[in-house]
Amino acid sequence: MWNRACFLTRLVASSVRVSETAGGIIKSVMAGGDLKIVDKSEFGEPSDPQTEADRRAQFCIVQSLQKHFSQLNIIGEEDITSAVPDVELGYSLDVLRTEAQFSDDLRAIKEDDVVVWVDPLDGTSEVALAVKNKNAALLEQVTVLIGIAYKGRPVAGVIHQPYFQESGRTIWAIQGCGVHGVTPATGLGAPTGSKVVVTTRSHLSESVTGALDALKQRGLADSVEKVGGAGYKVLKVLEGCAAYVFASAGCKKWDTCAVEAVLAAAGGRLSDVSGRDIRYEPSVQKNNTGGVLATAPWVTHQEYVDSIPQSLKNALPEIAAKN
Numbered sequence: 085m086w087n088r089a090c091f092l093t094r095l096v097a098s099s100v101r102v103s104e105t106a107g108g109i110i111k112s113v114m115a116g117g118d119l120k121i122v123d124k125s126e127f128g129e130p131s132d133p134q135t136e137a138d139r140r141a142q143f144c145i146v147q148s149l150q151k152h153f154s155q156l157n158i159i160g161e162e163d164i165t166s167a168v169p170d171v172e173l174g175y176s177l178d179v180l181r182t183e184a185q186f187s188d189d190l191r192a193i194k195e196d197d198v199v200v201w202v203d204p205l206d207g208t209s210e211v212a213l214a215v216k217n218k219n220a221a222l223l224e225q226v227t228v229l230i231g232i233a234y235k236g237r238p239v240a241g242v243i244h245q246p247y248f249q250e251s252g253r254t255i256w257a258i259q260g261c262g263v264h265g266v267t268p269a270t271g272l273g274a275p276t277g278s279k280v281v282v283t284t285r286s287h288l289s290e291s292v293t294g295a296l297d298a299l300k301q302r303g304l305a306d307s308v309e310k311v312g313g314a315g316y317k318v319l320k321v322l323e324g325c326a327a328y329v330f331a332s333a334g335c336k337k338w339d340t341c342a343v344e345a346v347l348a349a350a351g352g353r354l355s356d357v358s359g360r361d362i363r364y365e366p367s368v369q370k371n372n373t374g375g376v377l378a379t380a381p382w383v384t385h386q387e388y389v390d391s392i393p394q395s396l397k398n399a400l401p402e403i404a405a406k407n
């Protein structure tokens with residue numbers, strides 16, 4: 085089955101397994117207790133922590149994928165990594181079985197047509213806070229993100245959530261083939277009956293609260309929940325929240341590529357706050373300078389775009405320049 089599978093099938097099947105191995109690495113670093121945190125931010129920027137778990141998880145993902153796919157263009161968040169022993173990776177049979185639903189376009193994708201965006205640990209600030217405050221509940225917000233872009237747009241994505249219940253879960257999607265690992269909420273305001281909007285816990289700013297206030301006034305946000313991680317926020321949108329709103333800069337392509345692929349496969353939409361597509365070519369700037377707006381399948385994306393004040397949208401390039 086593996087040998088007959090097309091390139092995209094084999095890449096996603098391997099990515100599902102390697103995301104789970106990376107999740108295991110994150111858990112073992114956490115269990116060891118010494119996170120060896122460094123701050124990657126430059127003077128004047130918001131703090132940008134990196135732990136030994138981020139470094140080891142990225143090494144594992146990049147090394148394993150390159151072993152199978154030597155020509156693959158992988159862009160990972162971390163510049164510095166820590167070596168971990170080589171592991172023989174398997175592949176997900178569920179992904180292999182999905183190939184029957186592929187379009188001819190998907191089947192024709194070759195190794196040098198794609199860019200893989202890797203966030204080995206999304207929610208690093210929450211990891212640091214969980215340890216500091218001895219609050220293990222925050223770890224639910226950690227995800228491993230592997231996004232696959234073709235012609236500059238997401239075509240498949242893997243979100244592994246290592247601390248979901250006891251053994252974690254992996255959510256993945258390939259364009260046109262549905263979402264696996266979660267059942268997306270489809271009804272208005274499910275399961276709360278109201279529109280809950282999720283936003284940043286650790287990067288709040290005037291422009292973020294300005295956008296949220298505007299959405300509240302238009303009846304598009306009944307309440308706001310502040311949680312960490314781009315991966316976790318998109319999972320919340322898949323499971324019943326109306327939208328994820330971040331009208332600021334700082335969130336990067338590796339934060340959004342995988343989650344956009346998964347959300348789009350569920351019928352939702354992710355764009356910048358002005359409604360423009362986010363591009364994922366290898367040469368693109370890493371920062372999502374136009375902010376992030378992700379909406380559930382059951383809300384109208386354009387209503388959210390239109391409700392965010394133009395003055396906030398216009399100010400984003402200046403905020404991005406400082407990030």
Ligand SMILES: Nc1ncnc2c1ncn2[C@@H]1O[C@H](COP(=O)(O)O)[C@@H](O)[C@H]1OP(=O)(O)O
Nearest residue numbers: 132205206207208284287312313314334335339
């Ligand atoms: N100013 C920033 N600098 C670096 N990373 C950021 C910044 N803002 C957001 N991020 C990344 O985007 C994710 C979502 O942001 P937030 O949690 O604030 O909503 C964060 O978990 C972080 O990813 P990571 O944890 O992988 O470094």
Ligand SMILES: [Mg+2]
Nearest residue numbers: 132133161208
């Ligand atoms: Mg980071």
Ligand SMILES: [Mg+2]
Nearest residue numbers: 203206207339
């Ligand atoms: Mg991230």
Ligand SMILES: [Mg+2]
Nearest residue numbers: 161203205206
């Ligand atoms: Mg990260």
